[in-house]
Structure formats: structure tokens, C-alpha cells
Amino acid sequence: MDLQLEGKRVLVTGASKGIGLAVVRAFLAEGATVVATARRSTPELAATDAVFVPADLSTPDGPATLVETVLAQNPQLDVLVNNAGGGDRPEGMFEDPFSGDDDTWATVFALNLNAAVRTTRAALPALTKARGSVVNISSSSARDPHTAPLPYAAAKAALNAFTRGLAEATGRSGVRINAVTPGATRTDLLAGPDGLAAGIAEHMGVDHATFLAGLPEQFGMLTGDLIDPSEIARAVVLLSSPAMPSAIGSNWTVHAGQMKTA
Numbered sequence: 001m002d003l004q005l006e007g008k009r010v011l012v013t014g015a016s017k018g019i020g021l022a023v024v025r026a027f028l029a030e031g032a033t034v035v036a037t038a039r040r041s042t043p044e045l046a047a048t049d050a051v052f053v054p055a056d057l058s059t060p061d062g063p064a065t066l067v068e069t070v071l072a073q074n075p076q077l078d079v080l081v082n083n084a085g086g087g088d089r090p091e092g093m094f095e096d097p098f099s100g101d102d103d104t105w106a107t108v109f110a111l112n113l114n115a116a117v118r119t120t121r122a123a124l125p126a127l128t129k130a131r132g133s134v135v136n137i138s139s140s141s142a143r144d145p146h147t148a149p150l151p152y153a154a155a156k157a158a159l160n161a162f163t164r165g166l167a168e169a170t171g172r173s174g175v176r177i178n179a180v181t182p183g184a185t186r187t188d189l190l191a192g193p194d195g196l197a198a199g200i201a202e203h204m205g206v207d208h209a210t211f212l213a214g215l216p217e218q219f220g221m222l223t224g225d226l227i228d229p230s231e232i233a234r235a236v237v238l239l240s241s242p243a244m245p246s247a248i249g250s251n252w253t254v255h256a257g258q259m260k261t262a
């Protein structure tokens, strides 16, 4: 299948590892040029052909400065993937459903919602010129909010509303806005030594490795395994492709049966 991404220029946020790194590799494999951003690069990202531009997207000016730098290097931008997300877990999240004070909520919203809003706003003129597309990375916790800290789930639910609403506003000018909703995916955010699973295991007083091994079953994942980031990346690449002109305002879930609603 020709996804018509050869020669397209793509900006991927949160690209140094996990899902973002898989997205970078998937676009490069399609012949696209990729600009990758995170606060710091990694040896794995440096080993790809992506151009790295550092940015802290949870700051108010970080996203606009990033886009300015990217467009100064080359004014062409065809695809934006707003993938940066997650961040630190709120202190006391297992005991307190409010999961911290106002500052905690603001920090989580800054990365998981505002970063996507600000980056998209800055990139929209270039994307409009290219009749391009945006893919936002949401989370199953937006629709199943007991599976994650509440500020994170709420921010991702807001990202879903932003995705659908903006798609309506930009669809006629040719810019397609979509989301991909991953279920539990094997990255540092979930499965790493400081990841969510480690935090839950510690809270429950069980061994991390044992807890992690039982996680797919506990989450009701019918494959019995966490999702590989490359699978999420394939959904992102397909949604972003000009070969999918009717994919507007979609939110594709990839969750191995974890989400039990229709």
C-alpha cells in the first residue's frame, strides 16, 4: 500500500523513546523527513535519520518556539504528531482521587493538553498550506478513567474533545485532525523502573516484575501481552496519510480488548 508519505515532512513530539520513537521510525520507513523533539535526545533517536530539535513543551512558550525553529529550517510541514505526554505521577495518587494540589493538575494539563493545543496552533498555518494532518496521542484512561491518575485521565479526555472540535473547524480547509488512543503499551511510562506499574506494585507491596507479568491479564487484554509501540505507530502513520482523506475527527483505539465498552 502506498501511503503517499514519501517526501512529506513530519514533526513528532515526545520522540526520544517509547511510542514517539516508534512513530519516528515508522515515518522514516515510509520515506518521510522527520523532525523529532523531546527535552533530551537518546542514543536510539540519534541512531535514526531524524533531525532533533530540543524543546520543553510543558512551558507556555516551548511549543511556539519549537515550531518557529522547525519552520525556519524548512517552511514545509505536512504532519504533526502530538505525542509528548505522561510526565511525573502526582504524589499520593493512590490514596487521593484529587491526586495533588492545583499545581499538580496544572503541570499534568500543561504537558498532556496545552502542549498539543499550543503546538497545533503554531503549526496550523504551515499545515494548512500543505493540506496536512495532525495526530494526537490520547489514552484509554480518557474513556476508562479509573486506570490512571485522575489529572492525566481528565487531560486526555480534554485532548479528545480538542481533537474532535478542531477537526470540525479545519476539515474544510483540508487539514485533518485525528487521535490514536493506545491501551497499555510497553514503554518506560508504563513498564519502566519508574513507570506507572512500578508505582502500583510498590503501593500494593508486590514485586514489580511479577506485577508487570500479570498486568495484561489484570487489564483484560485479550492478547495476554502489552502492546508494542510499533503497533501504535502504524495506526498513527495510516491516519496521517493522504491516502485516508475521510479520516477526519477519528479516534482510533488500539487496546487488545482492554476497553470493554462498544
Ligand SMILES: NC(=O)c1ccc[n+]([C@@H]2O[C@H](COP(=O)([O-])OP(=O)(O)OC[C@H]3O[C@@H](n4cnc5c(N)ncnc54)[C@H](OP(=O)(O)O)[C@@H]3O)[C@@H](O)[C@H]2O)c1
Residues within 6 Å of the ligand: 013, 014, 015, 016, 017, 018, 019, 020, 037, 038, 039, 040, 041, 055, 056, 057, 058, 059, 083, 084, 085, 086, 087, 111, 137, 138, 139, 140, 181, 182, 183, 184, 185, 186, 187, 188, 189, 190
Ligand atoms: N505507554 C502507555 O501505556 C500509554 C498508554 C496510553 C497513552 N500513552 C500516551 O502515549 C504518549 C507517549 O507515551 P510513552 O509511553 O511513549 O511515554 P515515554 O516512553 O515516557 O516517552 C515520553 C516522551 O515524551 C517526552 N517528554 C516528556 N515530557 C516532555 C516535555 N515536558 N517536553 C517535551 N517532551 C517531553 C520524553 O522525552 P524527555 O523526557 O527527554 O522530554 C519522551 O520522548 C503519551 O502521550 C502517553 O500519555 C501511553
